Amino acid sequence: MFYSIRHVTRFRYNAPVREAVMELRMQPRSEGPQALRSFQIATNPRAQLYAYTDHLGNAVYHFNMLREHEDLHIEAQAVVEIGQMRPLPEHLDALEWGRYNAFNLSDDHFDMLEPSKFARPSPELEAFMRIADLSKPEGDPLTALKTLQRTIYDSFEYQSGVTEVNSPIEVALEQRRGVCQDFAHIMTAIGRVWRIPCRYVSGYLYHKGSRDRSTADATHAWVEAYLPSLGWVGFDPTNNIMACERHIRAAVGRDYSDVPPTRGTYKGGADSELSIAVSLEPTQAPVRHEDFLKVTRPMTSPTPTPSMPERLYHQQQQQQQ
Amino acid sequence: MQHEAFANTEDFGGPDIVAGPGRVSRPGADAPYTGYELGKPYDEMFTREGKARAPYAALDSRLSTLPLEELNRRQQACEQSFLHQGITFTVYNDNRATERIIPTDLLPRIVTAKEWDRIERGLTQRILALNLFLRDIYGDSRVLKDGVVPRSMIYGSKHYRREMRGLPVPHGAYVNICGSDLVRNEAGDFVVLEDNLRVPSGVSYMLANRDAVRRAFPAVFRSMGVRPIEHYPLELLATLRSLVPFHEDVSIAILTPGVFNSAYFEHAFLARQMGVELVEGHDLLVNDNVVYTRTTSGLKRIDVIYRRIDDDFVDPLIFREDSALGVPGLFNAYRAGNVMIANALGTGVADDKAVYAYVPRLIRYYLAEEPILDNVETFLCREEKSLSHVLANLDKLVVKAVSESGGYGMLVGPHASQAEREDFAQKIKSDPENYIAQPTIQLSTAPTFIGSGVEARHVDLRPFILHGAETKIVPGALTRVALKRGSLVVNSSQGGGSKDTWVLSQ
Numbered sequence: 001m002f003y004s005i006r007h008v009t010r011f012r013y014n015a016p017v018r019e020a021v022m023e024l025r026m027q028p029r030s031e032g033p034q035a036l037r038s039f040q041i042a043t044n045p046r047a048q049l050y051a052y053t054d055h056l057g058n059a060v061y062h063f064n065m066l067r068e069h070e071d072l073h074i075e076a077q078a079v080v081e082i083g084q085m086r087p088l089p090e091h092l093d094a095l096e097w098g099r100y101n102a103f104n105l106s107d108d109h110f111d112m113l114e115p116s117k118f119a120r121p122s123p124e125l126e127a128f129m130r131i132a133d134l135s136k137p138e139g140d141p142l143t144a145l146k147t148l149q150r151t152i153y154d155s156f157e158y159q160s161g162v163t164e165v166n167s168p169i170e171v172a173l174e175q176r177r178g179v180c181q182d183f184a185h186i187m188t189a190i191g192r193v194w195r196i197p198c199r200y201v202s203g204y205l206y207h208k209g210s211r212d213r214s215t216a217d218a219t220h221a222w223v224e225a226y227l228p229s230l231g232w233v234g235f236d237p238t239n240n241i242m243a244c245e246r247h248i249r250a251a252v253g254r255d256y257s258d259v260p261p262t263r264g265t266y267k268g269g270a271d272s273e274l275s276i277a278v279s280l281e282p283t284q285a286p287v288r289h290e291d292f293l294k295v296t297r298p299m300t301s302p303t304p305t306p307s308m309p310e311r312l313y314h315q316q317q318q319q320q321q
Numbered sequence: 322m323q324h325e326a327f328a329n330t331e332d333f334g335g336p337d338i339v340a341g342p343g344r345v346s347r348p349g350a351d352a353p354y355t356g357y358e359l360g361k362p363y364d365e366m367f368t369r370e371g372k373a374r375a376p377y378a379a380l381d382s383r384l385s386t387l388p389l390e391e392l393n394r395r396q397q398a399c400e401q402s403f404l405h406q407g408i409t410f411t412v413y414n415d416n417r418a419t420e421r422i423i424p425t426d427l428l429p430r431i432v433t434a435k436e437w438d439r440i441e442r443g444l445t446q447r448i449l450a451l452n453l454f455l456r457d458i459y460g461d462s463r464v465l466k467d468g469v470v471p472r473s474m475i476y477g478s479k480h481y482r483r484e485m486r487g488l489p490v491p492h493g494a495y496v497n498i499c500g501s502d503l504v505r506n507e508a509g510d511f512v513v514l515e516d517n518l519r520v521p522s523g524v525s526y527m528l529a530n531r532d533a534v535r536r537a538f539p540a541v542f543r544s545m546g547v548r549p550i551e552h553y554p555l556e557l558l559a560t561l562r563s564l565v566p567f568h569e570d571v572s573i574a575i576l577t578p579g580v581f582n583s584a585y586f587e588h589a590f591l592a593r594q595m596g597v598e599l600v601e602g603h604d605l606l607v608n609d610n611v612v613y614t615r616t617t618s619g620l621k622r623i624d625v626i627y628r629r630i631d632d633d634f635v636d637p638l639i640f641r642e643d644s645a646l647g648v649p650g651l652f653n654a655y656r657a658g659n660v661m662i663a664n665a666l667g668t669g670v671a672d673d674k675a676v677y678a679y680v681p682r683l684i685r686y687y688l689a690e691e692p693i694l695d696n697v698e699t700f701l702c703r704e705e706k707s708l709s710h711v712l713a714n715l716d717k718l719v720v721k722a723v724s725e726s727g728g729y730g731m732l733v734g735p736h737a738s739q740a741e742r743e744d745f746a747q748k749i750k751s752d753p754e755n756y757i758a759q760p761t762i763q764l765s766t767a768p769t770f771i772g773s774g775v776e777a778r779h780v781d782l783r784p785f786i787l788h789g790a791e792t793k794i795v796p797g798a799l800t801r802v803a804l805k806r807g808s809l810v811v812n813s814s815q816g817g818g819s820k821d822t823w824v825l826s827q
Contacts, residue, residue, distance in 0.1 A: 019606055021638050021649040048609055052656060055486035062653055066608055107462050107472075111483070114476045265637050265649040 022264030424818030443694030480669030550797035554594035607650030
């Protein structure tokens with residue numbers, strides 16, 4: 001299955017700003033059943049892009065813009081192939097809990113056990129866990145996480161505008177409403193209280209023909225929990241589904257603050273207005289490089305003309321003959 | 322307005338003659354030592370029997386012959402010297418005044434060559450181990466896999482910078498400038514109280530004290546073979562230059578939080594002494610991953626930044642987004658290797674007061690050596706057994722929050738009221754991992770001039786270690802002194818003063 005993703009971000013300022021610096025985390029990852037087939041970023045005004053891989057394996061692009069501007073347009077386009085997902089068992093055995101040991105866990109797992117900025121325990125979280133009967137995990141870790149996912153789905157209403165991008169989970173916990181980011185943070189925090197390594201996934205979800213609660217044509221967020229005998233397994237508490245071939249992963253982190261699609265600063269006393277558009281469409285398999293070469297016919301065009309010094313060399317040789 | 326801080330080298334006293342062995346002044350009995358109390362703590366100047374120790378003999382005989390008025394006059398001259406140079410320290414949480422002249426004491430503290438040798442070797446060993454530890458936890462994490470240090474202590478530390486993982490630093494030197502606090506225990510041995518691996522301050526006082534006290538006792542100073550420290554700024558410059566692989570046109574800047582910072586004087590002083598730029602965050606900008614400073618003649622590239630701001634504030638793009646002190650994009654320029662930052666980011670994870678307790682183990686683990694300098698016995702409240710011991714003995718212990726510094730967030734049990742102790746016990750119980758406790762250490766006492774005579778006051782010792790391509794320790798230190806009688810808190814942020822420190826060449 002191939003998807004073509006177009007992710008447009010536009011910042012508009014009500015007065016000129018300068019010295020903008022920005023980081024982008026929007027390149028889909030290439031691992032497991034997901035493979036990145038092409039990726040481009042264009043900015044307007046144009047900027048020189050730099051890139052690095054962060055310690056979690058996310059591709060980060062960054063750029064700066066010294067000169068004054070009132071409008072910044074960033075367009076990322078990707079083609080992603082999602083292969084066959086590995087079927088998950090219905091449940092695991094109870095021994096799975098015992099497999100959370102130093103032998104099976106590495107540093108990256110341990111890091112996803114510690115509380116982080118947005119995914120951390122609080123009295124409000126503990127109260128929710130008590131009321132929702134989540135204080136202790138029931139059954140094996142996979143079953144417990146599925147219960148957790150369903151409980152969050154049942155306990156919260158999906159509504160945008162209640163929480164903001166920097167809201168702590170307490171806002172959603174009090175209102176019992178929120179969006180995918182809040183649900184992912186709550187599930188991550190509870191998973192970690194249970195001593196299951198959990199991480200936050202930022203990405204996209206293909207909605208067509210489904211009954212998903214999350215907003216179509218937007219970025220999405222869900223959770224990955226580590227199960228020693230299965231590896232990282234994706235849970236989408238917003239839609240009460242396991243991550244599947246419709247989920248496209250862009251970046252993973254401890255919580256949202258590790259992986260915002262855009263993060264930046266600028267100078268100038270202006271307010272900014274952010275608009276985002278995402279389109280996600282199934283697409284034809286892009287022509288692969290090696291296939292592309294195969295269809296070219298034997299060369300009939302003239303042989304390349306040598307460059308000036310070469311020609312001079314040839315011409316001088318001719319004169320000697 | 323004096324432009325060269327230490328241009329005036331005129332002596333404060335008249336001719337200052339070292340007297341031969343004359344009459345013996347006993348502490349607690351004779352002037353100027355009538356108020357001098359010798360107690361349980363080790364005294365730097367006097368033996369338990371009240372006899373002046375050999376290195377202090379010359380100073381003792383001079384003090385015994387100078388009238389009180391003359392001592393007061395020299396003390397005033399010392400303070401004037403500080404005042405003229407604007408050497409001040411800002412005390413936060415003080416309603417009366419924020420800017421104070423750091424009290425300086427007339428009398429030097431003396432460290433013998435033998436004592437210094439051990440300190441130098443011990444601190445060199447320690448900084449090597451700490452840098453290897455930092456390289457490890459930002460690299461393979463062997464020390465965590467081997468279970469030498471608990472993972473949660475590192476991953477749970479607010480000073481652990483995940484952004485530094487896998488990022489190489491020149492010479493593997495994360496900590497380029499370190500100020501370690503040593504104290505002398507009752508047996509007279511130096512032990513390490515804490516390591517300051519982030520942005521240690523105080524080196525300008527080390528230099529300013531020397532300048533003033535040398536002029537207060539010129540003849541005593543000359544007669545004793547005191548090792549020079551004036552080359553510290555040059556050594557610092559060499560350390561910073563060693564962070565880049567090229568040697569010509571290395572452009573260096575000191576990044577200060579600004580004039581309201583408690584140590585601004587020091588930043589300006591070091592910049593002037595080294596002949597490098599002094600910049601605030603808004604003076605710098607990053608373009609195409611390269612750091613520039615704005616000058617009247619356009620942008621000028623910066624290769625090395627000696628930053629005197631905390632990690633959190635270095636780059637609002639990566640760390641605290643509300644930071645007005647940092648430079649957006651600086652960290653990515655650093656990641657790309659286009660600028661070097663000293664100290665490297667993320668060093669604070671290793672001077673955490675909980676990690677401190679593990680340093681002797683780290684020395685054995687990385688260097689297969691026994692620690693030359695001991696730690697102070699430390700109870701980690703994260704360990705249940707220690708926690709109950711700490712709670713039961715709060716009146717005997719000093720409790721510290723692991724990630725605070727400068728004497729903030731601590732309880733000195735024996736000096737606290739019952740209510741303060743109970744209050745603090747609640748704090749510890751609600752967050753045990755955040756606290757450590759140590760027995761109240763009887764810091765050694767040293768002779769201190771207090772106006773009406775010379776009395777014993779508690780002191781510590783902060784030598785400054787430079788670590789780049791090589792390790793250098795200038796033979797001197799900042800001796801901090803608790804000016805209140807009996808007080809053990811020497812922090813300048815808590816009203817402590819400082820003394821000149823004379824390291825003898827033999």
